[in-house]
Structures are given as C-alpha cells and as structure tokens.
Amino acid sequence: MAPAEPNAKPFQLIGDAPVFPEEREGWRGYIEWEKYPEKKKQAADILAKYDFPVPPEFQLEPLPKTNPLLEGVRWKHYHYALGDTLKDMPDISWEHVLKEKSEDMLHVLQFPYNGEPPRKRLVETEITDNKDLFVRNHGGIPEIDPASYYFEVEGLVNNPKKITLAELQDESIFPRMSTTVTLQCSGTRRLEQIHDYPGDGDELINAPWGEGAIGTSRWTGVSLKKVIKYCGGLKDNGKHLEFFGADTYFKKGQVYNYGVSVPSRKMKVNEVMLAWEVNGETLPPIHGGPLRVVVMGYIGARSCKWLTRINVISDPSLAPVQMKEYIYYTPQVGKHNATYSNGFSIQTMPVASAIMTPVDKDVIMHDGKIKLTGWAYSGSGWPERVEVSADGGGVWYQVPYDQLSTKYLHAWRTWEYEIPVDAEGWLEFCVRCWDDALNTQPTFVRSAWNWDLHVTSSCHRVKLYSVNRTKPMTAKRLKLMEEKGVSMLPLTRPMEFDLETEEEYLEEMKKRGGRDPIE
Numbered sequence: 469m470a471p472a473e474p475n476a477k478p479f480q481l482i483g484d485a486p487v488f489p490e491e492r493e494g495w496r497g498y499i500e501w502e503k504y505p506e507k508k509k510q511a512a513d514i515l516a517k518y519d520f521p522v523p524p525e526f527q528l529e530p531l532p533k534t535n536p537l538l539e540g541v542r543w544k545h546y547h548y549a550l551g552d553t554l555k556d557m558p559d560i561s562w563e564h565v566l567k568e569k570s571e572d573m574l575h576v577l578q579f580p581y582n583g584e585p586p587r588k589r590l591v592e593t594e595i596t597d598n599k600d601l602f603v604r605n606h607g608g609i610p611e612i613d614p615a616s617y618y619f620e621v622e623g624l625v626n627n628p629k630k631i632t633l634a635e636l637q638d639e640s641i642f643p644r645m646s647t648t649v650t651l652q653c654s655g656t657r658r659l660e661q662i663h664d665y666p667g668d669g670d671e672l673i674n675a676p677w678g679e680g681a682i683g684t685s686r687w688t689g690v691s692l693k694k695v696i697k698y699c700g701g702l703k704d705n706g707k708h709l710e711f712f713g714a715d716t717y718f719k720k721g722q723v724y725n726y727g728v729s730v731p732s733r734k735m736k737v738n739e740v741m742l743a744w745e746v747n748g749e750t751l752p753p754i755h756g757g758p759l760r761v762v763v764m765g766y767i768g769a770r771s772c773k774w775l776t777r778i779n780v781i782s783d784p785s786l787a788p789v790q791m792k793e794y795i796y797y798t799p800q801v802g803k804h805n806a807t808y809s810n811g812f813s814i815q816t817m818p819v820a821s822a823i824m825t826p827v828d829k830d831v832i833m834h835d836g837k838i839k840l841t842g843w844a845y846s847g848s849g850w851p852e853r854v855e856v857s858a859d860g861g862g863v864w865y866q867v868p869y870d871q872l873s874t875k876y877l878h879a880w881r882t883w884e885y886e887i888p889v890d891a892e893g894w895l896e897f898c899v900r901c902w903d904d905a906l907n908t909q910p911t912f913v914r915s916a917w918n919w920d921l922h923v924t925s926s927c928h929r930v931k932l933y934s935v936n937r938t939k940p941m942t943a944k945r946l947k948l949m950e951e952k953g954v955s956m957l958p959l960t961r962p963m964e965f966d967l968e969t970e971e972e973y974l975e976e977m978k979k980r981g982g983r984d985p986i987e
C-alpha cells in the first residue's frame with residue numbers, strides 16, 4: 469500500500485457536503501467546470517476553507533522505497549472536499565489500476581494514479597502490452613458507459629455537432645485509421661534532473677518518473693481531420709483545437725477540466741486521431757476509454773483522455789495544462805523569476821533514448837562484451853541511428869541497423885547491442901539517438917536542466933561495475949571466490965579472505981624490486 473505521509477491528518481469535511489451533480493447520465497465522476505464559471509467559483513470557495521496537507525519533500529530527501537512510491541494524500545483530500553461526485557474517485561481509480569495494469573508496475577503515485585512498467589520488460593517488444601503502458605493521470609478516472617458517450621465539437625467550426633461513439637465508429641461516415649504511435653510523457657527520466665538539481669515541486673510531486681513513461685501501441689480510430697470536415701471545416705480564424713477531458717484537475721486552489729490544445733496544422737496532416745482501440749482491444753478506462761485523442765510526435769499531455777469537447781479557437785488554449793505547465797525554461801529561470809510567458813510551450817517531443825538494461829550500479833561479469841538494451845525516439849522524425857559509449861561519451865559504437873526494431877514514422881525503436889568492454893571497475897555507459905534530420909541529444913543532464921524538469925533529453929547514463937573474465941587476475945579471483953563460496957554481491961561487502969598469501973606477496977615484491985625505493 470501507499471506510504472504514510474507524515475504530515476497528513478485524516479480528512480475532515482468542513483460544513484455540509486457540497487453537491488456538484490454528474491454532468492451526464494451514464495457517466496460517473498464527470499463534473500463539467502469549464503462551461504459554468506459560477507460553479508468553478510463555488511468550488512474554489514470551498515477549497516479555500518481547507519488547509520490541505522503539504523506534499524512530502526522528496527527531491528532534497530530520498531524517495532521512499534515503497535510501491536506506490538507516493539500516496540497523493542493532498543489530491544485525495546481535494547476530491548473528498550468536493551462532495552459525492554468526486555469523493556470516491558481515489559478508490560475507483562485504484563480499482564482500475566489493480567484491474568487494468570500489470571501487478572509489478574512501479575506505482576509512482578497512487579492518486580492521481582501514475583505508474584510505469586518494469587524497465588526490462590518494456591523493451592522486450594516493440595509494441596507495448598496494454599497492461600504495461602505507463603499511465604499519467606492528473607485526476608480521477610471517470611467511468612463512462614460507451615452507449616451514453618458523445619463529445620461536442622464547437623467554437624470556430626462551421627457546423628458545431630455532438631458526435632456519439634456509434635456515429636464515430638460508423639464506417640459509412642468516417643473512414644478508420646490504425647497507426648503505430650509512441651506516447652511519451654514529457655516528464656520521462658525526470659529523476660535524473662532531480663538528482664542533479666531539484667526543481668519545481670508543484671507538478672512534480674505527482675510524477676518522479678524513471679525511464680518507463682513511454683510506450684508504443686497500435687491505435688485505431690478516426691483522423692480528427694475527418695471529424696472537422698464532417699463539422700463543415702474550420703472558420704478562417706480557427707487555428708487551434710482545444711481538447712477537454714471529463715476528469716477534474718486542481719491547480720492553485722481552482723478547479724478545471726483537463727484541457728490542452730494543438731495547432732490545427734497538426735490535424736491537417738492527419739497527425740491527430742480520436743482512438744477507441746489500442747492494440748486490438750477496446751480502450752481501457754485508465755487510458756481514456758471510451759475515446760481519447762492521440763497526437764503523434766507531441767508530448768503525451770496533448771493526447772487528452774475521456775474526451776468531452778473539442779473547442780476550435782484562434783490561439784493556444786489558456787487552460788492551465790497548456791498555458792502554465794509543460795513550459796521549457798532556460799537554466800537561469802527558477803522559483804526566483806519564472807513566469808508562464810518566460811519559457812516556451814513543449815509540444816513536439818525531442819530526440820531521446822534510454823538504456824533499460826543493465827540498470828545503474830549493476831555489477832556485470834562478462835567476457836569482453838556487455839549487452840545493453842533500450843529505446844530511442846524522436847517526435848519530429850524517427851530514430852535513424854543509435855550509438856552507445858562505454859566511456860561516458862568519448863568513443864561511440866553504432867548499434868547495427870539489424871539490432872534496431874521496425875522503423876515507424878511515429879514510433880520509438882527498441883535496440884540491443886553487445887558493446888566491447890575491455891576496462892574494469894566503474895564505467896559510465898551512455899546512449900544517444902540521431903533522428904532522420906540529424907537531431908541528437910545534449911551530452912549531460914545539466915546542459916538541458918530546466919526548472920519544470922521536463923524532457924530529460926540528454927544522453928542517458930548508467931554506471932556499471934565491469935568485471936572482465938578475460939583478464940587473468942580477474943579469472944583467478946573469480947575461481948577462488950567460487951571455490952570458497954564467496955559472492956561478488958553486494959560489491960561493497962569486504963572480501964572475507966586474504967587477497968594474496970604471504971608467499972605470493974613476497975614473490976611479487978621480489979619481481980617488482982620491493983616496496984621501498986633504493987636509497
């Protein structure tokens with residue numbers, strides 16, 4: 469279960485339980501906020517009465533070794549405070565996790581649920597099993613009966629419409645599309661930035677991600693371009709498509725529905741789809757079922773789940789997830805001077821990669837080669853070349869093309885390679901990817917550190933302890949250890965037997981001219 473948060477007192481309702489009814493029949497956990505400013509204000513007034521628990525420190529202190537890593541008590545209390553429609557969301561969401569995800573997920577945060585799969589399994593297949601797809605939620609998981617499902621298209625569109633799932637799935641109206649797409653959270657590998665230098669704790673407390681907030685699936689649905697055409701096309705100033713989800717999102721004492729936007733040019737090239745199927749299965753509720761947006765090549769945040777509304781607008785959305793988050797700052801910007809406007813909005817995912825096995829601090833016994841596995845991805849193109857280094861980035865070895873998985877226009881490539889390793893002791897291995905436009909990755913985490921700790925796109929590094937069995941001294945020591953039943957692990961445990969006999973020592977000293985210099 470989730471770790472106890474030391475400063476978290478049990479929730480106590482202040483006054484009567486508020487009543488914010490469900491917006492639609494057949495939907496559970498959906499309160500529409502964006503259309504009702506007075507309701508938003510009422511919720512903000514309620515939230516203002518509470519002294520919500522402060523999230524525990526985990527950037528300057530080590531992360532707990534529990535699974536879930538963090539509980540999210542503050543977010544649970546936000547939901548409890550808003551009455552019956554939302555109060556069961558933490559429990560309902562956790563039930564979905566237990567039902568829809570692999571048992572051995574690393575639960576980064578229990579609520580809102582965020583989790584990533586075990587590193588090794590993630591790169592064993594180029595298509596990720598649905599149960600192993602990472603999950604990034606900002607709120608609870610709404611439960612929506614597909615038969616009652618519809619979304620609205622409105623704003624700067626010629627014929628605003630309500631479209632049901634059945635209509636969208638009617639092939640006489642909309643041609644279907646299936647395509648292989650990688651979704652990557654822009655927080656992937658955030659832990660490396662935290663380890664170097666901590667950053668903003670507002671959004672981060674939810675998602676101390678490792679290398680697994682990425683996955684690749686075959687998505688089926690309809691291109692958004694067809695839907696917009698069905699709605700009579702965009703009006704002249706219709707330049708951005710704003711998506712809203714049914715979940716409730718809390719930020720700085722206010723409530724919202726999850727909202728983001730993409731430029732309409734992205735839709736025009738068929739890189740935005742509305743999907744109801746993933747890897748041949750009905751889209752599970754935890755991933756946005758019955759219907760979600762899938763935006764190819766952009767950060768996962770734009771792929772809005774539990775879609776309720778597409779609003780065509782003239783400028784990028786002012787919803788907080790678009791305007792206030794996923795902002796990329798220059799390294800001198802931080803708590804002392806950051807503003808929302810003083811950073812750019814992260815849309816296209818940069819080139820990135822990771823070594824998934826072995827993992828940092830592993831001890832590897834080998835015969836001159838170490839097998840590395842991992843992934844490589846580029847949002848604006850596709851990975852053409854993957855290179856690995858055993859000396860921290862001095863000498864690079866190209867992963868042969870036949871050891872990279874299929875080349876898709878919108879997906880990662882998994883890879884494996886046995887890198888030659890002569891040296892022993894602690895070595896720093898790293899990986900970089902080159903995409904089709906020759907884009908590659910910054911060398912060090914520090915070179916691309918940013919206050920919001922987004923897109924850790926620098927070369928991914930792991931320190932491995934190399935024990936090369938082809939070296940005579942090492943082979944001799946390993947044999948002796950085997951005979952004596954002594955283990956190499958943990959590396960830091962002192963050797964139980966003498967490293968050399970007195971006779972061996974004296975013989976060596978004689979060969980070397982003794983310890984002491986000649987006077």
Ligand code: MTE
Pocket residue numbers: 601602603604605606607651652653654712713714715726754755756767768769770771772773774
């Ligand atoms: N859509 C809604 N409605 N609510 C959310 O919290 N999270 C976004 C995006 N869409 C989110 C959402 C983020 S940040 C990511 S990375 C992806 O969903 C993750 O999709 P997944 O959970 O299906 O892997």
